[in-house]
Amino acid sequence: MQQANLRTSVGYKPVNLENESVQRILRAAMRVWTRDGYYGASLKDVASEAGVAKSLLHYHFQSKEHLLIELQAQWCRMVARAVRSRIEEGPPSVAAALDALDQVWNAMVATRAQLPFAFDLWRESETNLAIRERLVAFDHELRALIADGIRRTLGHTKLALPVERAAALVHTVLDGFSLRLWLDEDLAKTRRIFDDFKTLFLAALVPSGGDR
């Protein structure tokens, strides 16, 4: 599986990620921008949330945009780690696939509060090449993770679709659920739809019914 390039500030003045203030600023920015959006919250808001002078932001980060880029790198790492850790090893089976999907669901629910931030990120990526490239790489990494999960749990059986195409479909569907997790306040209802998806999808993908 490829490891996407999520390195930090390549070509820019480095940011000292060990510095405690830097971490506080990053955490504060995540909170504030998650709540009010990248455009809706000013650097002043971020600074006061971090309990720090606004000037310090510019001391550590070249600009608001660079702060966003650093934060994006950290966010991608976190989400990728969360998803990866949920795709566990185990005896391949349809049950394992169901379980893996549930785990990914849990990861999505756990990070659902940050979804608005993710969408701002994609929005920004339309005009910001640095953001764009990283997000595309991250997207590929996620898809590879999904393909990996399918291969591990169902790779031994005959599937109605090649693994890559199945992964692409799952990826797209998961995007849809991300959206609904953001838009709908009723988590239980969305969860029920997700269960329907699991059932229908696996029934269609593994025609034989697997090795149950």
Place this chain on the structure above:
Amino acid sequence: MQQANLRTSVGYKPVNLENESVQRILRAAMRVWTRDGYYGASLKDVASEAGVAKSLLHYHFQSKEHLLIELQAQWCRMVARAVRSRIEEGPPSVAAALDALDQVWNAMVATRAQLPFAFDLWRESETNLAIRERLVAFDHELRALIADGIRRTLGHTKLALPVERAAALVHTVLDGFSLRLWLDEDLAKTRRIFDDFKTLFLAALVPSGGDR
């Protein structure tokens, strides 16, 4: 099928939608905000795109927010009309369902350029109650449209899922494809995933294979 309340400016000073300048302003706002986002584009930008004095915006619309609300109403009407017109009558069958899905796909592709605007709208709805209510109503209308399409094309057969739950699932998956239509530049690739979805979904939903 319920008709969502998409009336305009309830409780506010009315906006003369017949006025030609108003329409030009609305169209310009759609173009500009689609391109640069609601926050990224100023009223000055909208005015110059419309070839109109900035004061005229304030003459016809109370504020930037009210312009957004009017635009949202128009956008919801348009999308709903586009989708509704694609769910055609005809002899119910699996083939008809496939065709209806294709039609919805076409509507989504046709309006894909406006998806960023739609996301800004949802983003704004987090803090703007007027926007929020209309979007929720619109969401319900869309889901009802989907349920209607399923009922019309497949209602006569035994389905693996109740119509409402199937509609909810389709709705969610379509959201996912909307996202991918926005994020991916490669339309053909996304289209292939959509075809896979159609096949797998209908195979699982209509176990008997329908009345083919």
Place this chain on the structure above:
DNA sequence: AGTATTGGACTGGCCGGCCAGTCCAAAGCG
């Protein structure tokens, strides 16, 4: 030891610029 120097971390305050919104006088126009 005592002093000088360095350099990173941090701050408060300021600036130019943009923006939404207001107001108005004047002009077009049916």
Place this chain on the structure above:
DNA sequence: CGCTTTGGACTGGCCGGCCAGTCCAATACT
């Protein structure tokens, strides 16, 4: 005449960015 439109001046406020300067611990020098 009333409705529409223009263009410009103006305001109050916020924002990103910049800068001069403080603090302090570590280091170097005598």
